[in-house]
Amino acid sequence: MKKRVDILILLLLSLALAIGNTFAAPPVFDVDREFYPLYPSLIKYQKSAAEFTPPEVCADCHYKQYNEWTGSIHALAFTDPVYQGELNLAVQKVGHEISRQCEGCHSPAGVVTGEIKGPGNKGLSPMALAGVSCDICHSIVDTTHWQTPNHEPENGSFVIRPGVDTETGPELRKRGPFTPSEECGMGFHECEESSLHLQADLCAGCHQVYHYESHFPLEATYLEWKHGPYAQKTLLCQDCHMVDFDTFLRTASEFRKPERHEYRHYFNGANYLLYYLAAGAAKKADDEDLAANIMNKYDMAVARLKAAAELEISPVYRKGQLAEIKVRVKNIRAGHNLPTSLTNIRQMWLEITATDEQGNVIMSSGAINAEGHLPENARLFNSDGMGNDFHFAVDPWVITAFSRHDTIPPKGFKDVYYGVNAMETPVVKIDAKLRFRQADQKIAEKLLTNVPKDIDLEAVYGLTEVPALPVVNMVSKEVRFNARM
Numbered sequence: 001m002k003k004r005v006d007i008l009i010l011l012l013l014s015l016a017l018a019i020g021n022t023f024a025a026p027p028v029f030d031v032d033r034e035f036y037p038l039y040p041s042l043i044k045y046q047k048s049a050a051e052f053t054p055p056e057v058c059a060d061c062h063y064k065q066y067n068e069w070t071g072s073i074h075a076l077a078f079t080d081p082v083y084q085g086e087l088n089l090a091v092q093k094v095g096h097e098i099s100r101q102c103e104g105c106h107s108p109a110g111v112v113t114g115e116i117k118g119p120g121n122k123g124l125s126p127m128a129l130a131g132v133s134c135d136i137c138h139s140i141v142d143t144t145h146w147q148t149p150n151h152e153p154e155n156g157s158f159v160i161r162p163g164v165d166t167e168t169g170p171e172l173r174k175r176g177p178f179t180p181s182e183e184c185g186m187g188f189h190e191c192e193e194s195s196l197h198l199q200a201d202l203c204a205g206c207h208q209v210y211h212y213e214s215h216f217p218l219e220a221t222y223l224e225w226k227h228g229p230y231a232q233k234t235l236l237c238q239d240c241h242m243v244d245f246d247t248f249l250r251t252a253s254e255f256r257k258p259e260r261h262e263y264r265h266y267f268n269g270a271n272y273l274l275y276y277l278a279a280g281a282a283k284k285a286d287d288e289d290l291a292a293n294i295m296n297k298y299d300m301a302v303a304r305l306k307a308a309a310e311l312e313i314s315p316v317y318r319k320g321q322l323a324e325i326k327v328r329v330k331n332i333r334a335g336h337n338l339p340t341s342l343t344n345i346r347q348m349w350l351e352i353t354a355t356d357e358q359g360n361v362i363m364s365s366g367a368i369n370a371e372g373h374l375p376e377n378a379r380l381f382n383s384d385g386m387g388n389d390f391h392f393a394v395d396p397w398v399i400t401a402f403s404r405h406d407t408i409p410p411k412g413f414k415d416v417y418y419g420v421n422a423m424e425t426p427v428v429k430i431d432a433k434l435r436f437r438q439a440d441q442k443i444a445e446k447l448l449t450n451v452p453k454d455i456d457l458e459a460v461y462g463l464t465e466v467p468a469l470p471v472v473n474m475v476s477k478e479v480r481f482n483a484r485m
């Protein structure tokens, strides 16, 4: 009997200890709500009577930068219908608080001033609609990358301050890379020299997107870059994305920094789909100049994608007989993983066809079907998200880990092997394509059909239905191998 009581006491004791331990364990991600009043966005605002200025005003004196920036993905970051569709779903599923997280990066001014009240564009000021505009980047005074729950840049971890109060009233202060001249700002704004604008840290807080609660890195472009060869050689985001296409080619191919006078405000990446939609809207609004400007950015994005990768195809023989085809996909010019950012949504895949001497198909993989989907056996270089229940998930408020991550690191490669039966033919012809699109057809349809009611896709973009998403062939290659060695 005594023994039984002892065991019981022991059990109770260990139970108490276990409970005590869970209470005592320090949280992995500690959120300081006082330090981050706009949580789940980590943006911090130094408020004064000096207000934000919309880009059209900056354009009066900085037309060149304005013309480069307008129609860019940064200019479209808030009005982007794909974004608005996802935001609308997020608010429906999680509640209003999550929208602060999204808007902290897609329209920071709209969040810190409290102007944006929910999804949709209706009644918003030009500054809120302008997304990541001039007065966002040039008002960033600091970052809080080390105080964040992850101690890494995430979810808008920067400090924004468009100006200060002085004895004579509010004064605008714009921060840029140079030592200011006497006439800098021409009385409209003061100038402050900022070394942050010559660092990738300026981009980091927005190009590390973390789950709003569990702080899992959903998009990690900045850290992919930082842990790769370009960062080692101080080649920054700016050196590939704030230059024209030829200068980007030189940066990436020769590991050479652009000259001072070569910087531009294009922020051109890979999202040709959004340019395509925005150019359609500009045409509908009879703004031919803007439409042409945006189509130029579309061409740049397609060219950039085509310059990013290379394919190497080689035969694998067993006992003198062709048994497999090896395809090596190389990331030759992206400064981060290829693809990057929304890796669970973006699709980059191999489409391979092997034919015999008569042209009969003996193996094929990765052809899109009539509904716009990829077959099960397609080799994709992206990721699969999963939720807390370890099940497959797509939405960013559900994903708390990746079950698969097959993106290609900068200057790295991935090999794929395809079995072929070449017993009946003397030669095998291989037709290989590396293909890219922004999303699976079904996902694009889901987001675009969920845009808030005040955005009329037909009136604004001329869309009556979601068109088949355009696919870019990043690389195409044809080779022939003998079936016997």
Ligand code: HEC
Binding pocket: 080, 082, 083, 084, 086, 087, 090, 098, 099, 101, 102, 103, 104, 105, 106, 154, 155, 156, 205, 206, 207, 208, 209, 210, 269, 271, 274, 340, 341, 342, 396, 397, 438
């Ligand atoms: C830390 C900054 C940040 C936060 C927070 C953030 N985003 Fe984004 N978002 C980005 C960046 C950067 C991209 C561009 C990635 C790319 O081009 O691949 C992006 C792209 C997107 C896209 C793709 C747009 C397109 O046209 O393909 C959608 C949709 C989107 N975000 C929705 C959301 C929603 C909804 C939330 C909130 C739940 C959110 N984002 C929170 C930075 C952020």
Ligand code: HEC
Binding pocket: 055, 058, 059, 062, 065, 066, 067, 069, 070, 074, 132, 133, 134, 135, 136, 137, 138, 176, 177, 197, 198, 202, 238, 242, 260, 263, 265
């Ligand atoms: C995403 C952040 C970002 C946005 C948005 C942005 N800039 Fe800049 N801007 C920079 C960076 C970074 C530099 C420094 C580039 C370099 O190394 O020369 C810069 C440089 C400048 C300069 C110095 C001269 C030059 O062109 O290098 C001016 C003037 C300027 N920006 C004005 C503007 C205006 C006007 C807009 C809006 C139309 C704008 N910027 C939008 C980040 C931004």
Ligand code: HEC
Binding pocket: 053, 054, 055, 057, 058, 059, 060, 061, 062, 134, 135, 138, 174, 175, 176, 177, 178, 179, 180, 181, 183, 184, 185, 186, 188, 189, 191, 192, 193
């Ligand atoms: C009344 C004219 C005027 C307006 C309006 C104006 N600027 Fe300027 N700004 C100047 C002049 C002049 C300079 C110095 C010459 C130059 O760099 O182009 C300058 C310089 C700058 C610089 C470079 C600072 C440096 O030395 O690194 C930045 C950044 C900048 N402005 C941002 C802005 C932004 C953002 C806006 C809109 C909110 C804006 N400016 C509106 C006249 C103006």
Ligand code: HEC
Binding pocket: 200, 203, 207, 221, 222, 223, 225, 226, 230, 235, 236, 237, 238, 239, 240, 241, 251, 252, 269, 270, 271, 304, 305, 307, 308, 333, 334, 335, 336, 337, 338, 339, 340, 341, 342, 346
């Ligand atoms: C050596 C050149 C280079 C550098 C440095 C570089 N990039 Fe890129 N970036 C590219 C190329 C090429 C692409 C197009 C292929 C791709 O999507 O990865 C790209 C694409 C992107 C995209 C679009 C992804 C998509 O799927 O739509 C974003 C966002 C981006 N880069 C942001 C950044 C940021 C932020 C940095 C710095 C942390 C950076 N890049 C550094 C070359 C570079």
Ligand code: HEC
Binding pocket: 073, 074, 076, 077, 078, 080, 083, 104, 105, 106, 108, 132, 136, 137, 202, 203, 204, 205, 206, 207, 237, 238, 241, 242, 267, 268, 269, 270, 271, 272, 274, 301
């Ligand atoms: C305030 C947040 C913010 C800052 C700061 C910022 N970005 Fe972005 N950036 C975004 C968002 C949001 C998007 C995507 C918008 C969308 O797709 O709707 C984006 C898109 C881009 C794209 C286009 C990606 C594509 O798919 O084509 C490039 C390139 C890019 N950013 C580069 C930069 C660089 C370089 C810097 C630093 C000089 C920078 N960004 C700073 C928020 C930011």
